[in-house]
Amino acid sequence: MKDSYTLKSLATLLENNKISSKELTSEYLKNIERGKELNCYNTVSKEKALIDAEKSDERRKNQNLRSKFDGIPIGIKDLFCTKGVTTTASSKILSNFVPNYESTVTQKCDDAGLISLGKLNCDEFAMGSTNKTSFFGPVMNPWKSVNSNNKLVPGGSSGGSAAAVSGDLCVASLGTDTGGSIRQPASFTGTVGLKPSYGRVSRWGIVAFASSLDQAGPITKTVEDAAIFLDIISGHDEKDSTSSVNPKENYYENLNPDIKGMKIGIPKEFRSDKLPASTQKSWDECADLLKTNGAEILDISLPYTMSALPAYYIIAPAEASSNLARYDGVRYGLRVKGNNLIDMYEKTRSEGFGDEVKRRILIGTYVLSSGYYDAYYIKAQKIRSLIKSDYVEAFKKVDAILTPSTPSTAFEIANEPSDPVQNYLNDIFTVPVNLAGLPGISIPFTNDENNLPIGLQLITNSFEEQKLLNVARNIEKTINYSETPEKWWLK
Amino acid sequence: MVAQMIESWNLVIGIEIHAQVNSKSKLFSPSPTDFGSKPNSQVSLIDAAMPGMLPVINKFCIEQAVKSGIGLNAKINKKSIFDRKNYFYQDLPQGYQISQFKDPIVGEGFVEIETENGQKKIGVERLHLEQDAGKSLHDQDPNFTFVDLNRSGIALMEIVSKPDMSSPEEAVEYVRKVRSILRYLGTCDGNMEQGSLRADVNVSVNKPGNELGTRCEIKNLNSFKFIHAAIVYEAKRQIKLIEQGESVNQETRLFNTQSGETRSMRSKEDAHDYRYFPDPDLLPLTLDDDWIKVLQDSIPELPDQIKKRFINEYSLSSYDANIIVSDKATSEYFEDVVKNRNPKLVTTWVTGELFSILNKKNLIIEDSPITSKQLGELVDNIENGKISNRQAKEVLEEMCESGKGALEIIDEKGLSQISDENEIESLVDIVLNSNPENVKKYKNGKDKLFGFFVGEAMKLSKGKANPKIVNDLIKKKLSQ
Helix, strand or coil: CCCCCCHHHHHHHHHCCCCCHHHHHHHHHHHHHHCHHHCCEEEECHHHHHHHHHHHHHHHHCCCCCCCCCCCEEEEECCECECCECCCCCCHHHCCCCCCCCCHHHHHHHHCCCEEEEEECCCHHHCCCCCCCCCCCCCCCCCCCCCCCCCECCCCCCHHHHHHHHCCCCCCEEEEECCCCCHHHHHHHCCEEEECCCCCECCCCECCCCCCCCEEEEEECCHHHHHHHHHHHECCCCCCCCCCCCCCCCCCCCCCCCCCCCEEEEEHHHCCCCCCHHHHHHHHHHHHHHHHCCCEEEEECCCCHHHHHHHHHHHHHHHHHHHHHHCCCCCCCCCCCCCCHHHHHHHHHHHHCCHHHHHHHHHHHHHHCCCCCHHHHHHHHHHHHHHHHHHHHHHHHCCEEEEECCCCCCCEHHHCCCCHHHHHHHHCCCHHHHHCCCCEEEEEEEECCCCCEEEEEEEECCCCHHHHHHHHHHHHHHHCCCCCCCCHHHC | CHHHHHHCCEEEEEEEEEEECCCCECCCCCCECCCCCCCCCCCCCCCCCCCCCCCCCCHHHHHHHHHHHHHCCCCECCEECCEEEECCCCCCCCCEEEECCCCCCECCEEEEEEECCEEEEEEEEEEEEEECCCEEECCCCCCCCEEECCCCCCEEEEEEECCCECCHHHHHHHHHHHHHHHHHHCCCCCCCCCCCEEEEEEEEEECCCCCCCCCEEEEEECCHHHHHHHHHHHHHHHHHHHHCCCCCCCEEEEEECCCCEEEEEEEHHHCCCCCCEECCCCCCEECCHHHHHHHHHHCCCCHHHHHHHHHHHHCCCHHHHHHHHCCHHHHHHHHHHHCCCCHHHHHHHHHHHHHHHHHHHCCCHHHCCCCHHHHHHHHHHHHCCCCCHHHHHHHHHHHHHHCCCHHHHHHHHCCCCECCHHHHHHHHHHHHHCCHHHHHHHHCCCCCHHHHHHHHHHHHCCCCECHHHHHHHHHHHHCC
C-alpha cells in the first residue's frame, strides 16, 4: 500500500475507478490487522465498514455520491459517540457503552460518505499527552529513534488518531483537542493536526472533557487534507449553544499558498534554553522560509504565555470534575454494586476511572470548593482573559504566529516522567491556543537527528482557519515533507 | 395560648417559591412536560445526561421568567448566567443542576399583600431559572430505589423573597399573591397538589429590640395550610428552645404533614458544597431592550390593577375586590356578570351564594355549574323585583341541579314575586285586622312588633310578596 495516499489522492483514484471503496476499505482493515501491535484501535468496525463501503460503491455506480470523498475510510477517536458502535473514551467506566445516537461531527462524515473503520485509542477521557492513561493500554508511535529500538509514545490524547494516520491504519482521522490533544500527537508522528477555533466544530455527541476548551479537528497527512476534512466537519450546530454562527468558508477550494505581504509573529516568550537545538533550528528555518516566500517576520510578545499552563490545569480539571459526574453507575456504563447509593458511587468511580482522571477530578473539585474558588478558579479565569487579550493585541500586528508544537520530539514510553507536572509541560506551547479559543495547526517540518518528526505550530485569529491553512500550505508546498516511518510492526 | 406564646416574639419569615414554568417543553431539551405521564416516557438524551449531550436554552421559558419578573415589579437583568450546582444523587443525571447563582435573570422586586393592618409590601430578592431533578421512587421495590426522569430538566422559577413577613398569615398571603400573579400571567399553573408550586420557608424568632435569631428552613411545603402550620409549629419550637435556655441550630427541616411537626433533615455543617461555577456549555444569556419591551407590552392586567379598577368602577370594598381578583377566573366571571348590573348585588351573589355552592361541591370557578350568563339573569330578576332574595336562593339551587335558566325555573315553580300594591294591601289589612292587640302594643311603643307584622304578611303571601312593598305599606298603615 502506498504511503502517498491522501484524502485528495484517494478521491481521484475512486473517481477514476482505479479502486473501489470496498477494496480500499479492505486494504485498510488489513493494515489495521497487521498493525495490531500499535494498539491504535479500541474497536474495529470491520463488518459495518465493509457494508458501508459496498453501499458507497453502489452510490458511485448510480452517480448519487454524497461528496467527492464518498467511500474513503477514516478512523474516529473513541470520544465521539457513534450509533451502535461501542464508545468508551478509553475508560473502564464506559467500556460497555453503546450509544444509540451519532455525534454531529461523525454524522457529517457519514453525510459526506466517509467510511468509519473503527474507534481510535486515546488517553482516558482525553486526559493525557502520552496515550498511556488509556484503559486499553498505550498506543505505540509508528516512529522509532534511529539510535534505539525502544517504543515511543505517539503523544496524546489523540494518540491513536495520530499514530493510525502516520502508520497508514487510516488515511485521516478525527481527534479532539482540549490543550493540545490533536497538535501534540500530530507533531510526535509527523502528521498534520488542526484544532479549529472554539465554536467552529460542533461538540454535540463528543464525550466532554473541558467544555470551554474542547474542540474536534482532523489529523491528516497533508494541509490540503486538513482543509478538506474541516470543510466536511465544520459549521453551526443548533444543538451546541457554543457553536458559532459565523459562516464557514470553503477551505479547500479557497486554499491559497500565497503569503506575500503577510506578517508572521515569532513570540519571544516561547523561546527557551530547554528547547532542543534541532527544534529551535527548525523554528528559525521555517521563519526564514516564510520570509523568502514573501512574508514579513516580526518579533512579538505574548506576556502571559507562562501563566497559561497553571491556568489551564485549574480550568480544565474544574470543568472535567463536573462533566464526569454523570458517570455514576446509575444509568449506563460500569456499575459496581454497593451497600447503598454512596457506596455504589464510590466503588463504581474508584474502579471505573484511572489514576490521571481521578487526579484531575480531585484537582477540579478542590479548585471549585467554597473558600478556594476565588483563589483558583476565578484567578485562572482572569489569567485566561489576559491571555486572550495578549493574542488580540498580537493579531493587530501580525496575520499568524509561528511556534514549535511541542518542547520535545516523541519520547520513550518507558521514560514518561513520573511527576505529572513534568508531563503537563508537554502542552506548554499548545495550551494557550485553547485558552484563547484560537485555531492552531501543527505541521511536520523535518526530522531531528534521531529521525523523529519535528512539528511546528501556526496560530491565527479566531475563525481565520483559511489564513491558517494558507500559511501552512505555503510551508508544506515549499518543504514537501515526505518522511514516513519504517513499518517495524510488519516484520 | 399559641397566639399568646408567639405574641411577645417577633417572627421573621422569608420564602423561596419554586414555581414550575408553564411550558410544553423542558428548560434545556425538547422533551414534553405533561404531568402524570408514564415513568421515563418524557426523557430525552439530554435529560438522561448521556455522554456528549449539550443543553440548549428554551427561549419560551426565558420569556416566561421575564414576564414573571415584570409581574413581580422586578428588575430584568439583561445579562444573566447559568451555573452548575454540583451534587450527586440518583435522580440528578448530570451530577449537577443547571441553575443561576450569582447573576439571576430577574433582580429585586416586590408584591403587595393585604394584612390586618392594611397593605404591606413584601420585597422580592430575585427570580432565577433552574432545572428540576427527577423523582426517586422508594416504594416500588424492597431493595431498590426506582428513578423517574420525566421531571428531570423541567424549568422552575425560584422566587426568593426578602425576610419581610412577620406572621404565618402574611406568609400565606404572600404565596397566594405570587401564585395569583403567575396564574394571571400564565407563567405557572400554580397547581400546588401536583407540585407545580411549592415553598421553602425560612423562619426565625427574636424578642423585639433584639438582633435576629438563627433561622431554620422548612423544605417543600405544597399547600397554604401546610405553610401556615409549619410556620406556627416551627416558631413555637424555636421559642420553646430559647426559653429553655437552649439555642436554635441553623438547619434544614422537613414538615410532616401527618403530625404537623417539623424534623431536622440536615444541619448547616452537613450542607453540601455545591461548587457553583458558570456552565461552560451555555453562553451568558443576554436580552435586548426591544425584546423586553415586546414582553412588557404583552403583560395582561394584573390583580393589583384590576382591584383598583374594580374599586373605582364598581365601588367595591377593598375586601371584596381582593377576594374577587385573587383568582383570574373569578375576576373574569365577576366582570362578565357585573356588566350593566348592580355591582353590590353581583358581588354579594358571587362571593356569597356562588362561592358557597362551589365550596360545597369542591369545584373551582372554571368548572362552575352556573355560568356567568345564568347568574346574571338571576340577578336581573332580583333587581327588577320579580323574585325575592330568598326565592333567588331557591332558584340558584335548582339552577345548579338542572342547569335551567332563571326565568324557566321561576315560571315552573310559580315563584314570581307579588308586587301589585293593591293585592299586598289586602294582605296587610288582614294581618293588622286580625291582631288588634299587637297593633295597640306597637302604637304604645313596642317597635319590635314591626317585624312580626311583616313576617305574618309574608307568610300569608307564601313568601311571594315583595318585602319592600310589604314594609312600606305596614309602616304607612300603622302610622295612620
